[in-house]
Amino acid sequence: NAGVTQTPKFHILKTGQSMTLQCAQDMNHGYMSWYRQDPGMGLRLIYYSAAAGTTDKEVPNGYNVSRLNTEDFPLRLVSAAPSQTSVYLCASSQLLGSGQREVTDYEQYFGPGTRLTVT
Amino acid sequence: KQEVTQIPAALSVPEGENLVLNCSFTDSAIYNLQWFRQDPGKGLTSLLLIQSSQREQTSGRLNASLDKSSGRSTLYIAASQPGDSATYLCAVLIPNFGNEKLTFGTGTRLTIIP
DSSP: OOOEEESSEEEEEETTOEEEEEEEEEEEOOOOEEEEEETTEEEEEEEEETTTTOOOEEEESSSSOOOOSSSSEEEESSSOOOOOOOOEEEEEEOOOOTTTTTTTOOOOEEEEEEEEEEE | OOOOOOOOOOEEEETTEEEEEEEEEEEOOOOOEEEEEEETSOOEEEEEEETTTOOOEEEEEEEEETOOOOTTTEEOOOOGGGGGGGGEEEEEOOTTTOOEEEOOOOOEEEEEEO
């Protein structure tokens, strides 16, 4: 198993440009999420998806996601701003939705991250 | 709102010493607590996961404890080695009506001095 993979590793974007950060997992996990990591602020949840076909956002605007299948969870920056300069981490887990609280394998697996700079 | 705190933010100890990293959280209604390590420029690697019904978990030289009632967890590292140098993060999984969320602390940067 490759686990959670992310591409690209690094990218420089100009203000106003758009791009998609790729995330994929091969563990058949239902739950996937995106975090951004900034110095002194820890990890902040941006978007999550409990299963293919569902998504929900934690922070407003500037980002968009899709979950067309179980494996992939791309994050799109619609019109990049310097405030979106960050390290983006994708994660997945066996966590299931409502009614599945007896499932104990909630361990989160993280990808290596994408370091994004917006100039 | 759940808040997770890790103190100290940075710690340096000589090689061979045992050490304890601390994590505290404000709301005891958690499903589990997970400890991660992060090496510079890399993603997060899961070290230990403690379910809310458990008191501790062990893996090699690592031992993590959980006291839900007091909102505390500790990560004990025995016989520290330079390879243990990294940032250690704790995170709690909190209920959210079927879309449970992971809330992270800001981490402790550990340096083991050879």
